[in-house]
Amino acid sequence: MKMLFELLTIAALGFLTLQMGFSCRKTDAGEGAAQAAWTVRALRLQPAKRTLWSLLAGLPSGSGDSAGLPLDSCFLGNGLFDDCKVDAAGPRIRLYLNVQEDQIWLTVLTGSIVIGGSRYRRDPRSRIAIHDLDRIKLRDIELEFVKRR
């Protein structure tokens, strides 16, 4: 009798485990992605120079693209390990974006950028406030930051 109960328990548990495995695969609960508070739109100002590096890095080859920015911090640049990659030509550019509800604090970590005619060079101690519809230029790429309503 004990053997029968043991078999019943283990069989039911085995069936339950299988079912849990299947339900985990088809779950629609989501992955907990953060809601984007800002959108960054990239616009190419001149034809892209395709290199083996840009091909390997999987950088987009189109003339424009956009991405959502959640309330968090991220690296934006033309390096392989940047959170938000842009296909800007030339030497390394790396920006630190601290995305907040009312503004984005931007810090130039590597290279330089242009905002409204002024050039900002590498300075990890300074923070530049970016507001809705502000545009920054990374050589042949222009980025526009749009706040989501």
Added chain:
Amino acid sequence: MSFPIYVIYSAGLFLWTISSIHYDSPLPAAQYGLGQLLILAALTIMFMADKGKKAIPGLVIAAVFCSLGLSIAYRFAGEKASIQLEDVYTGDLISMIVVFFIVYLLIRFTNIYRIKLINLLAGGGLLLAVYGARLTSALTGGSYLYFGGIMIFGWALLAFPFTAAFLISRREDSYVRGNVRSLPWNLMLMLLYVIILFAGCVLCNEFGLILIIGLTATVLFFIRCRNLLTKCFYTISCAGAAVLSAMKVPHVHDRMQIWLHPAAAAGSEDLAGKAESVLYLFRHLGQAGLWGRGIGSLPVSYYPTLNTDHVMVTLINDYSLILAGLVLALSLFFIRWLLTLPDGLCGYDRYLNLTTALLFGFLILVHTASNLGSFLTAGIGFPWISEGSSVNIMLTVLLAVHCGLLGKKAIS
């Protein structure tokens, strides 16, 4: 579909356990039966209340673990002097169910858990509990484990996720030395908090808590910290502290010796009785086979923590290797379920949920590794299967937090 299968499983386990061990008093069996009914009732209420059925898979797995906990409690009931309701697993189960529904409703329908003061109080309260335990509690097995009648491990499970989520999800308004490449101050505060907490744990001789909180905090820190040098410094500091404690803290040193040299430890007079749980598996796994040796076959005198820190050994020996394997598979699905969350929740909610999932994951990982000899004995129980009222109640709070977050709407 999972609900009726759970009913079959719990009924089968009940009959298997009852037919394996007979007591003169009918009280242990009655408590076991009552516990099963309470779990069924709670599961039924949640099944009807949770419209999206997102919480059901995890709750069924938790119920499976609780049922096993009841069976283990029944199996060891004969060894206990007292069979009062407040001293047994069924009594804990009543508290767990009540606490679950209160926390579930609070998390799902209110935002009071996000209030700054509550999170600060949780963080401060945890420090008070750890240092208060050192000052007020009596020695238990060489450690100061209790504050206010509750294990400090339980206090930590309750408070740490809220404190960590609060500190990590703060806005990055300033940085150490004003340099963006350095740590943001909120992350620095979290590091300082963890260091102060660890110092208290060292004073209490509670190294299992350091291990679990340390692993969880490390993952959170590595996710948030964006400076490679700081990460390297952090890793070296943690490794150094671990080596130092393994060399200088006597009981950690003993456990390290048992882990690294189990055969030599078995013959050592100094380590007599400390290596048995690990060695038992090595010596008797062949005899236990796939189907186990039967419930009640492993005498508790063999090792005193077979219903708590070494419950996996009991599962493999008594309940079968197959059942233990299925429990571990279910644990993986449980962690996977804990990591799912509706899209669009605020940063605080996401980090609260992540911390909860990490805590469960590391508890299961460390317990299993300790019991199978893959890691030194850490004194960590398996969630809900191991006995331990305060820890199980606090784990239920975390379960309720996740269930509540699953039902929340995205922030607009």
